[in-house]
Amino acid sequence: MRSKSMISLVIILMAVFTLIGMAGIDLPVPQQIASENGMKILLLEDHSLPIVSFKIIIDGAGTAFEPAGIEGISDFAAELVLKGNAKMTAEQISEELDFMGAELRIISNSEYVSISGYTLKEYLPKVIEILSDSLLNPSFSQGEIENERFKRLENLKSIKDQASRALMPYMKKAYFGSHPMANLAMGNEESLKKMTPEELKSYFSKYYRPDLASIAVVGDITKEELEKEFNKGLMNWKNPGTEKPVYKMPAFPEIKGKKLLLIDKPDATQSYFMISSPGFNKSDPIAPEAEVVQTLFGGRFTSWLNTELRIKRGLTYGARSRMDSWKDDGVISIYSYTANKNIQQMLDIVFDLLNKTATTGFEAKEVESARNYILGQFPPTLQRNSAKASTLLELEYYNLGKNYYSTLLDNVSKAETTKVNKAAVKILPSNDYVLVVIGKAEEIKPLLAKYGEWETKKVSDSGF
Amino acid sequence: MKYTSLFLISFFLLFAVFAGAELKIEDVKVHQLDNGLRILLLEDHAIPNIALYTYFRVGSRNERPGITGVSHFIEHMMFNGTEKVGPGEFDRIMEFLGGSNNAFTGYDMTGYTDWFPKTALEEMIKIEADRMQGAIFESEVLESERGVVAEERRLVVDNNNESLLEEQVNATAITAHPYHWDVIGWMSDIQNWSRENILEYYHTYYAPNNSLMIVVGDFQEKEIMPLLEKYYDGIKPGPKPKDVTTVEPSQLGPKTVVINKEAQMPYFMMVFHAPKCTDDEFFPVSIIESALMDGESSRLYKRLVRDEKLAVDVSGGLFETIDPFVFSFRIHPKSGVDMKQIETIVLEELEKIKNEGITQRELQKAVNNVKSSFYDELQTIGGKADLLGRAEIYYGDYKKVFERMKKYAVVSLEDIKTAAKKYFTVDQMTTGNLIPTGGE
Numbered sequence: 001m002r003s004k005s006m007i008s009l010v011i012i013l014m015a016v017f018t019l020i021g022m023a024g025i026d027l028p029v030p031q032q033i034a035s036e037n038g039m040k041i042l043l044l045e046d047h048s049l050p051i052v053s054f055k056i057i058i059d060g061a062g063t064a065f066e067p068a069g070i071e072g073i074s075d076f077a078a079e080l081v082l083k084g085n086a087k088m089t090a091e092q093i094s095e096e097l098d099f100m101g102a103e104l105r106i107i108s109n110s111e112y113v114s115i116s117g118y119t120l121k122e123y124l125p126k127v128i129e130i131l132s133d134s135l136l137n138p139s140f141s142q143g144e145i146e147n148e149r150f151k152r153l154e155n156l157k158s159i160k161d162q163a164s165r166a167l168m169p170y171m172k173k174a175y176f177g178s179h180p181m182a183n184l185a186m187g188n189e190e191s192l193k194k195m196t197p198e199e200l201k202s203y204f205s206k207y208y209r210p211d212l213a214s215i216a217v218v219g220d221i222t223k224e225e226l227e228k229e230f231n232k233g234l235m236n237w238k239n240p241g242t243e244k245p246v247y248k249m250p251a252f253p254e255i256k257g258k259k260l261l262l263i264d265k266p267d268a269t270q271s272y273f274m275i276s277s278p279g280f281n282k283s284d285p286i287a288p289e290a291e292v293v294q295t296l297f298g299g300r301f302t303s304w305l306n307t308e309l310r311i312k313r314g315l316t317y318g319a320r321s322r323m324d325s326w327k328d329d330g331v332i333s334i335y336s337y338t339a340n341k342n343i344q345q346m347l348d349i350v351f352d353l354l355n356k357t358a359t360t361g362f363e364a365k366e367v368e369s370a371r372n373y374i375l376g377q378f379p380p381t382l383q384r385n386s387a388k389a390s391t392l393l394e395l396e397y398y399n400l401g402k403n404y405y406s407t408l409l410d411n412v413s414k415a416e417t418t419k420v421n422k423a424a425v426k427i428l429p430s431n432d433y434v435l436v437v438i439g440k441a442e443e444i445k446p447l448l449a450k451y452g453e454w455e456t457k458k459v460s461d462s463g464f
Numbered sequence: 465m466k467y468t469s470l471f472l473i474s475f476f477l478l479f480a481v482f483a484g485a486e487l488k489i490e491d492v493k494v495h496q497l498d499n500g501l502r503i504l505l506l507e508d509h510a511i512p513n514i515a516l517y518t519y520f521r522v523g524s525r526n527e528r529p530g531i532t533g534v535s536h537f538i539e540h541m542m543f544n545g546t547e548k549v550g551p552g553e554f555d556r557i558m559e560f561l562g563g564s565n566n567a568f569t570g571y572d573m574t575g576y577t578d579w580f581p582k583t584a585l586e587e588m589i590k591i592e593a594d595r596m597q598g599a600i601f602e603s604e605v606l607e608s609e610r611g612v613v614a615e616e617r618r619l620v621v622d623n624n625n626e627s628l629l630e631e632q633v634n635a636t637a638i639t640a641h642p643y644h645w646d647v648i649g650w651m652s653d654i655q656n657w658s659r660e661n662i663l664e665y666y667h668t669y670y671a672p673n674n675s676l677m678i679v680v681g682d683f684q685e686k687e688i689m690p691l692l693e694k695y696y697d698g699i700k701p702g703p704k705p706k707d708v709t710t711v712e713p714s715q716l717g718p719k720t721v722v723i724n725k726e727a728q729m730p731y732f733m734m735v736f737h738a739p740k741c742t743d744d745e746f747f748p749v750s751i752i753e754s755a756l757m758d759g760e761s762s763r764l765y766k767r768l769v770r771d772e773k774l775a776v777d778v779s780g781g782l783f784e785t786i787d788p789f790v791f792s793f794r795i796h797p798k799s800g801v802d803m804k805q806i807e808t809i810v811l812e813e814l815e816k817i818k819n820e821g822i823t824q825r826e827l828q829k830a831v832n833n834v835k836s837s838f839y840d841e842l843q844t845i846g847g848k849a850d851l852l853g854r855a856e857i858y859y860g861d862y863k864k865v866f867e868r869m870k871k872y873a874v875v876s877l878e879d880i881k882t883a884a885k886k887y888f889t890v891d892q893m894t895t896g897n898l899i900p901t902g903g904e
Contacts, residue, residue, distance in 0.1 A: 158776070315611065380513050
């Protein structure tokens with residue numbers, strides 16, 4: 001019975017290939033709006049619904065470029081931008097945004113800070129006004145700084161109650177060590193306690209300048225309407241005229257051999273693991289084959305990881321891998337969790353699978369399936385205005401070119417099995433990696449002994 | 465009376481805007497097969513993809529002690545083999561064709577959501593139809609999946625302090641109705657469902673007459689209907705599922721739950737019995753939720769987090785449910801804060817609403833937020849399918865997707881006070897405290 005359905009699959013597959021052309025996948029070329037202060041402005045009109053989304057990125061303001069010793073200042077300063085300005089208090093801003101059903105969110109990534117907005121069209125002028133006032137004249141008031149400091153210190157504590165949330169911070173510290181990519185947006189207890197208003201303000205004035213900002217607007221608004229709204233404020237954002245700050249990413253740390261870290265969480269009934277190893281940068285030509293590897297190894301439901309750990313054995317609810325890429329370099333990670341007693345079985349399977357990618361590799365049929373999957377799943381990712389705005393900025397920021405996605409998908413559709421298997425060997429962890437496990441040490445330490453020497457920390461120890 | 469005219473204005477404004485929106489109710493085509501399968505079709509040619517959603521009118525509400533969690537378990541098993549499609553094959557076939565899917569189980573319904581390129585349409589209909597009644601629940605696969613669900617429970621409840629307290633608080637507030645247990649089910653039930661119980665449940669609820677299909681995307685009505693008939697017509701209707709007749713008795717006094725557990729942070733909850741989604745009072749109560757807890761400008765956030773600095777965050781509210789469930793307050797207090805203090809403040813804020821009501825601006829805020837999230841959902845084919853499907857399951861008719869908006873717009877300030885007085889009484893309250901113990 002099963003083979004019958006496979007025959008019809010082949011026929012349908014041929015149809016998939018002929019019908020999904022790659023043309024038309026790229027976003028339309030956005031309109032550019034000229035500014036005198038150096039701010040880059042892109043607009044994509046879409047009048048199908050009365051809503052507008054936008055995104056701004058502030059280059060260099062991310063966590064990896066923070067001054068040494070004040071971890072967390074990037075995200076802390078970012079949050080304060082929307083916590084009061086010359087015209088409105090923090091409370092008035094949040095009241096106004098909540099009233100309109102609008103969103104204005106600001107977060108720190110490693111390389112930049114991003115501000116995302118969403119609003120009903122009728123309220124766009126007010127949202128842009130709040131945005132402009134916040135970027136041009138934020139208050140950084142003592143009261144708001146203390147509010148934020150308190151919230152951040154409490155958040156630090158709560159993260160450790162959930163191993164799933166604590167896993168990534170522990171990995172960042174273990175993997176990057178003293179490299180600035182180890183900086184956590186949430187900061188640390190010591191840095192949060194001592195951060196001064198002067199430091200926060202000076203950090204803001206260093207990076208928040210129009211010539212480091214790019215904005216993409218997508219939705220129910222015309223160029224004329226947008227120019228009118230921007231002319232009321234954002235266009236007057238003064239370019240300081242000074243040299244732009246210098247921020248350069250140091251080379252990523254070299255990972256040699258294996259580094260094993262066990263975090264003892266005495267109340268845990270489950271153990272969480274993450275393995276990370278060096279990846280590749282955003283514009284690396286390995287991307288199409290790497291997408292296929294990621295899909296097959298841990299990027300979808302029937303991936304090797306999820307098939308062996310969840311589907312076949314019921315050891316976990318989910319097992320995945322991910323590829324994080326930045327301008328200069330990247331990291332590959334594999335992660336899952338299981339009942340404490342099963343952690344050894346789980347890790348054995350993961351290492352077997354990694355070994356299998358190097359020995360037998362992926363079969364042609366699997367590669368074909370991954371290609372179809374990547375091509376079929378792409379169009380829905382660009383349905384929302386917010387996704388379109390993010391993509392426009394990403395193409396710009398990483399200098400990927402406007403045909404990036406059609407070229408990438410075209411190359412995915414041509415990815416050959418041998419090249420995919422070569423890419424797998426190149427990007428997946430083999431001998432050099434960092435492995436972090438969070439669980440109840442008393443129970444799992446004996447199970448982990450076979451993998452080598454573990455450094456052990458208690459979850460209650462300060463920091464990550 | 466003062467506000468009547470204002471409400472009428474906002475009501476008409478809403479309608480004017482909705483009339484221009486992309487979702488036009490007359491574009492939705494309705495079909496019903498002889499076996500009772502109801503089908504909603506909406507063509508949308510923006511991208512070459514299709515969202516095909518199958519919703520079953522079954523959830524933990526239809527369970528009983530001993531088989532709690534079985535609705536959710538069947539959702540897992542729907543991917544684990546039929547006579548024609550082997551265990552795990554559903555996903556392999558679908559992913560091979562460029563599709564992906566998800567599924568969810570709630571108190572009242574179970575949904576299977578497929579997203580795929582239009583070229584996969586016939587094969588997707590074929591395998592969806594196949595598993596509507598064809599799942600075989602092979603013993604070995606069943607045991608493995610039981611392990612997956614046990615892990616899921618450990619993850620989302622046992623190792624999550626918030627969920628752990630919430631499960632206990634809800635089970636204390638709701639004593640008779642099946643909302644007493646969480647959708648995931650009790651661990652001992654997860655470990656003990658028999659194959660026989662599971663099969664009986666499946667054959668009762670997974671029938672065309674108990675389900676709804678919503679298809680939105682790049683297809684033509686005239687091309688999809690013959691395919692749906694081809695694969696679904698042969699499926700026999702099931703017996704009419706039994707009505708859920710248990711009515712939760714009135715709570716006559718406050719209740720308290722305390723969990724002492726190793727943790728870094730305390731956690732506070734308070735729940736009150738709430739109206740079901742088809743009660744007119746659902747809308748004023750949901751507006752009270754907005755005034756109290758929606759955003760940093762909300763009354764409780766301002767008071768607990770900003771002004772008195774007793775808590776880190778505040779969330780909660782009520783769910784759309786077929787039967788009455790609870791309205792919850794979920795609060796992360798700052799470590800060392802007396803939970804009694806938090807409780808007192810929540811009660812004080814509720815008293816204010818009972819006596820003074822809310823402002824016109826707070827009411828408009830709630831309406832704006834409903835409108836804003838409605839349009840947000842309309843951006844995707846999946847969002848449209850879900851809006852139509854939920855309106856049909858919860859309100860009995862997909863056309864009510866708009867009526868729901870209307871109900872928010874006609875709530876008066878007096879309605880808010882009346883609803884607050886009725887629902888937020890100390891006698892109908894259950895509080896929960898998770899208190900950290902031990903640790904270093």
